[in-house]
Amino acid sequence: MGEVVNVLVAFAVIVFLFRWVTSSSESGERSPADTLGFRPKNITQDMINTISNMFPDIPTDNVRYDLLRTGSVELTTNKILERGFLDAPPPAYYTLYPREPTSSSTTHRSSNNANTNGGPTPKAPQETLITRYHLEDRVLNAEPAVEESVVGGKAVWEESSEKREASLRERKAQMILAARQRMLAQQEAKS
Structure with a gap:
């Protein structure tokens, strides 16, 4: 009985030493579980x-x-x-x-479906407020300068939602055009 215990202890020591020697001789890399402190799950x-x-x-x-x-x-x-x-x-x-x-x-997030061939995506021109709100014709016609007090002025409550929406759209357009005029004036002042 004593010999069996000695053989088991010797076998356990040999296995322990073998694992210790082989794990430390591996190119010094740690496993992901050792590095992170937990066993990482498989994710996609x-x-x-x-x-x-x-x-x-x-x-x-x-x-x-x-x-x-x-x-x-x-x-x-x-x-x-x-x-x-x-x-x-x-x-x-x-x-x-x-x-x-x-x-x-x-x-990658914004164009994950647009580009499936893996090539570089062509850069789209940046959309401006003028193009977003379709104010190109007003800019080309060079409307007269809008007064600052009128731009953000108080709106009148209209009786229908369509009229309120049109009023809001017009106020947005006036604010965008006034901001553009200020920007152009600043650029002229610099040059």
Whole structure:
């Protein structure tokens, strides 16, 4: 009986030594579980995109880190809804998942369906307020200067919603044109 115990203890010591020697001789790299302090769950880019689309103000690294911990879109979403934020990942996280440039992550989110061939996306011209509110004809006709007191002036309450909407649209147009005139005047003053 004593010999069996000695053999078992010797076998356990040999196994322990073998594991210790082989784990320390591996190129010095730590496993993701050792680096992060927990065993990361398997996640997909679709899971990250789902949460990033629902909560665009939450950084992608925070989303990925929480998904690695929970492995569930629902749990991460509930945490955001309850707390309003996700914890930032520790510095060790960035050794495994280096930071992405912010411009590429926002470009990827906004044009994930537009560009499927993987090539560079052509940059669209930036939309101005003049084009958004269709004021090109007023700018081309060079309307007379609008007085500052009239621009943000008090609106009269109209009896129908259509008239109120038209009045609001006209006040927005006047404010945009007045701001453009101020900008042009400042540019002329500089030059």
